[in-house]
Amino acid sequence: METIYLNPGNLPYWQHKAKQSVMALGFFDGIHKGHIEVIQTALQIAKEKNLPLTVMSFFPHPKTVLSNGKTKVDYLMPLSDKEKLFCEFGVDTFYIVEFDRKFSSLSPEMFAAKYLINFGVVHAVAGFDYTYGFRGAGNMERLKSDSGGILEVTKVNKVECCGEKISSTCIREKLSNGHVEDLPAFLGRPYRISCTWDGGALKVKPYNTLPAPGRYAVTLDEGYQSQEMEVIVTGEKELIPLPIISDKVTKSDADVFITWNQRILEDVKDSINENKWIHSSKFSFV
Numbered sequence: 001m002e003t004i005y006l007n008p009g010n011l012p013y014w015q016h017k018a019k020q021s022v023m024a025l026g027f028f029d030g031i032h033k034g035h036i037e038v039i040q041t042a043l044q045i046a047k048e049k050n051l052p053l054t055v056m057s058f059f060p061h062p063k064t065v066l067s068n069g070k071t072k073v074d075y076l077m078p079l080s081d082k083e084k085l086f087c088e089f090g091v092d093t094f095y096i097v098e099f100d101r102k103f104s105s106l107s108p109e110m111f112a113a114k115y116l117i118n119f120g121v122v123h124a125v126a127g128f129d130y131t132y133g134f135r136g137a138g139n140m141e142r143l144k145s146d147s148g149g150i151l152e153v154t155k156v157n158k159v160e161c162c163g164e165k166i167s168s169t170c171i172r173e174k175l176s177n178g179h180v181e182d183l184p185a186f187l188g189r190p191y192r193i194s195c196t197w198d199g200g201a202l203k204v205k206p207y208n209t210l211p212a213p214g215r216y217a218v219t220l221d222e223g224y225q226s227q228e229m230e231v232i233v234t235g236e237k238e239l240i241p242l243p244i245i246s247d248k249v250t251k252s253d254a255d256v257f258i259t260w261n262q263r264i265l266e267d268v269k270d271s272i273n274e275n276k277w278i279h280s281s282k283f284s285f286v
């Protein structure tokens with residue numbers, strides 16, 4: 001899979017290079033079951049038409065840009081994880097448009113012309129609530145006419161869980177309430193974040209969001225080995241591993257993944273007191 005960052009400077013070059021494709025559209029933070037339905041629908045159409053599958057997303061999040069940085073978005077995954085998942089799904093090209101004020105003020109028709117038609121898109125796929133263009137005025141009902149009737153358009157119906165639309169927003173809410181055990185039903189897999197282990201602390205990498213304070217059962221994955229353990233998330237958003245680990249994790253500055261299985265305790269004060277020594281001394285897993 002090829003990942004292409006689009007900005008006004010390189011747009012003509014990539015428009016010229018682009019081949020015909022079926023394109024899935026959206027921001028896709030966290031890649032939940034609704035997003036997967038959009039990608040799989042687009043993949044099926046691409047196979048039927050014998051065309052490559054492309055995805056067009058944006059970065060940073062429109063809410064952050066349009067609030068001049070005042071609204072902070074708790075990203076569910078960094079772009080690198082999104083890239084890996086899209087690659088596994090069979091996406092051929094992942095376009096990431098630099099979302100800035102100038103781009104946001106494009107009319108729906110201009111977006112369709114410059115970013116879809118001029119990119120060789122013959123069929124666009126997005127969810128029932130996808131919007132585009134200045135003030136989000138474009139929607140799935142008008143995408144065909146915004147493209148001058150050229151595009152074929154497929155609208156994916158709402159994917160729900162327990163009567164609720166699955167969305168990145170509701171996953172962020174579950175995280176902020178510590179309900180990590182609910183997330184597999186929304187994501188289709190458990191919630192996972194990337195960290196680095198420096199031999200003394202677990203540091204959360206940028207564009208990953210911790211759940212609410214509490215004590216959690218997690219799986220720590222170091223690439224070649226994984227182990228069940230517990231961690232504490234403090235009110236200061238620190239991530240403290242508890243030393244109840246079976247195998248040794250020896251490497252310092254290692255990239256590790258934490259999969260969140262269950263919250264065991266909501267109130268972390270007792271857990272932190274029990275494990276005071278963790279704060280006072282540099283420790284390694286035993």
Ligand SMILES: Cc1cc2nc3c(=O)[nH]c(=O)nc-3n(C[C@H](O)[C@H](O)[C@H](O)COP(=O)(O)O)c2cc1C
Nearest residue numbers: 026027062103104106111130131132133134135136
């Ligand atoms: C060309 C373009 C212009 C946009 N302009 C705005 C805007 O002015 N205001 C806004 O809130 N969102 C704007 N958006 C964001 C969209 O409404 C929408 O949030 C984004 O395309 C992601 O769609 P999704 O949330 O359905 O994935 C724009 C998007 C595009 C593609």
Ligand SMILES: Nc1ncnc2c1ncn2[C@@H]1O[C@H](COP(=O)(O)OP(=O)(O)OP(=O)(O)O)[C@@H](O)[C@H]1O
Nearest residue numbers: 026027028034126127129130158159166167168169
């Ligand atoms: N539950 C869903 N069912 C069907 N399509 C969906 C669903 N959620 C999102 N989509 C579609 O997936 C694409 C990406 O959507 P987007 O990134 O806005 O997801 P979201 O989960 O709705 O995010 P947010 O909560 O920030 O609005 C869009 O085409 C959108 O319409």
